[in-house]
């Protein structure tokens with residue numbers, strides 16, 4: 001089969017002819033029809049993910065058709081259209097057993113890092129990770145559900161618990177996760193301020209229902225956030241950028257407000273004032289991807305047309321390298337998808 005292989009970190013994506021993998025007893029072999037491209041793929045190929053090893057086949061946002069299944073698998077059968085969660089979890093720890101498997105205590109790693117991913121014509125995944133896709137959802141749309149829609153779904157519904165009428169600021173709102181966070185926040189009845197850089201991204205945010213836009217290329221926008229909220233600050237900030245915008249985020253947040261952190265692309269360490277935390281009773285929440293149960297809920301919402309997967313382009317494996325270059329320069333809008 002054709003696969004894009006990273007032979008050394010920092011090196012190119014090399015199109016190679018490799019063996020089709022064989023599914024283990026608890027796995028399914030998937031004929032990959034679509035694999036969405038994530039910023040995280042750049043982190044991995046640059047060698048910035050500590051436990052990743054070369055050679056590596058990237059790709060963790062998968063949609064395809066189950067081609068064969070292992071002896072123990074009964075939740076999917078050959079011919080089923082499927083998408084997959086990203087994590088390799090133990091299924092036995094207290095977190096896995098209470099529906100919080102994204103914080104598994106015996107975490108085994110990621111598809112596309114610790115197992116070969118879907119920048120290839122075929123891949124194998126644990127069958128327990130799979131959720132069926134109805135015919136009404138195309139494969140490129142299906143590929144963005146688990147991460148680009150599932151991640152904000154978990155963050156907004158289970159972590160920030162957004163309430164009707166709350167004011168929500170979303171940083172990085174024009175990116176792959178942001179465009180879906182806007183739609184979900186609007187569906188939950190919130191008012192949304194979209195923050196990103198560049199006219200095109202903000203125009204898309206507007207189209208998806210954002211009430212207020214801010215082009216962050218002009219820097220700190222606490223002024224406009226204050227004005228928008230009548231000096232109160234927003235009840236929720238959805239942080240998709242990282243420590244670079246945290247200091248602003250805490251200026252835009254209301255007393256008793258919540259900041260839910262999904263993105264950590266910029267910076268590593270961050271300091272804040274414990275006194276301000278106490279005085280304002282702020283809640284700082286981390287949020288990690290999506291559970292299998294939630295993924296099924298998101299698939300149902302997409303199938304019903306309640307959330308629209310934003311796929312702005314589909315490309316063959318041969319164009320992955322140029323796609324990565326554009327992603328690195330933050331030039332892509334929404335999600336771009338490979339069709340191996």
Ligand SMILES: [Zn+2]
Pocket residue numbers: 089090091092093094095096097101104105106107
């Ligand atoms: Zn576990």
